[in-house]
Amino acid sequence: MTTWGPLAEPFHDTDDERAPWRENAFLSFFDEEHGVCGAVHVSTSPNVGGRARASVVVDGRLAEVVEPLGPWTFTGESIEFDVDGAVRVRADAMSLDLLATPRHVPADYTALDLIPPLPGHPPLTHCQQGADVTGSVTVEDRRVDIEARGFRDRTWGFRDESLMFVEYLALGACFDDWDLTLTKFLEPDGGTRVGGYCLGASAVPVTSAEITRSASGLLAALDVVVDGSDPLTLRAGSSVGFWAPMGVERRGPTLAAYEECVALDGGAAGRGTAVAEHGILRRLS
Numbered sequence: 001m002t003t004w005g006p007l008a009e010p011f012h013d014t015d016d017e018r019a020p021w022r023e024n025a026f027l028s029f030f031d032e033e034h035g036v037c038g039a040v041h042v043s044t045s046p047n048v049g050g051r052a053r054a055s056v057v058v059d060g061r062l063a064e065v066v067e068p069l070g071p072w073t074f075t076g077e078s079i080e081f082d083v084d085g086a087v088r089v090r091a092d093a094m095s096l097d098l099l100a101t102p103r104h105v106p107a108d109y110t111a112l113d114l115i116p117p118l119p120g121h122p123p124l125t126h127c128q129q130g131a132d133v134t135g136s137v138t139v140e141d142r143r144v145d146i147e148a149r150g151f152r153d154r155t156w157g158f159r160d161e162s163l164m165f166v167e168y169l170a171l172g173a174c175f176d177d178w179d180l181t182l183t184k185f186l187e188p189d190g191g192t193r194v195g196g197y198c199l200g201a202s203a204v205p206v207t208s209a210e211i212t213r214s215a216s217g218l219l220a221a222l223d224v225v226v227d228g229s230d231p232l233t234l235r236a237g238s239s240v241g242f243w244a245p246m247g248v249e250r251r252g253p254t255l256a257a258y259e260e261c262v263a264l265d266g267g268a269a270g271r272g273t274a275v276a277e278h279g280i281l282r283r284l285s
Helices: none
Strands: 021-031 036-044 050-058 061-069 079-081 086-090 095-102 125-139 142-158 167-174 179-186 192-199 203-213 219-226 232-243 254-265 271-282
Touching: 021 095, 021 125, 021 254, 021 271, 036 061, 036 079, 036 095, 036 142, 036 254, 036 271, 050 079, 050 125, 050 232, 061 079, 061 232, 095 142, 125 167, 125 179, 142 167, 142 271, 167 219, 179 203, 179 219
Parallel strands: none
Antiparallel strands: 021 036, 021 142, 036 050, 050 061, 079 086, 086 095, 095 125, 125 142, 167 179, 167 271, 179 192, 192 203, 203 219, 219 232, 232 254, 254 271
């Protein structure tokens, strides 16, 4: 029996051809002590192409596998993503054997009415939860046993990132006794949406988040307010990262996303690790 609740949601049978329907699952992990971080992302669909992707950094060396994924499956030629928490990759570039177990309560983003929907369609259902991730990572014959922290998500619904998002920052951060998930969107009309949760024994909403960016446009700091708590400043340390393919090859506006694995210093709130995803719409063609 799964311990993952909504993160283990089965596929949703649909023959609606009006727009791309996608069933997505994601796992990030960061073991700062062993210099290992990465993400595994699977996206399947009954009416548009699917993709499986694993990106891993070991001691500063990046290895990636990107492969097509058939309809109604999270298992590809090299990548197998089990919604009950196991992830397995067998490819020339890398081998992964990972098991994710829940840290705290899940976060239901659908309840926040936060994520901009695909125009003319109902909003996505989107759930996230912090994870302890154990197992092994092998890159270039170097095997590392890890004890990492990270985040899982499970998302389903009508989805085309290049039509839904102008810019966003999505963060999943783990500290010793609590986790933080938040997302901030820039809408086409210039307005912003921000929300998320501090996760422990309960899910406490995030009410605001202000981003300070580095000279490269990556994360330098976040000033976060959680409902009922004093403002919290999280300073970013050194980071590594990789590009995250989202949509399809196209001419015209296309979303570009970059995932940054970063250490965070929260002062009296302690140190944590995070994966921050930066998305921005590229319009030039």
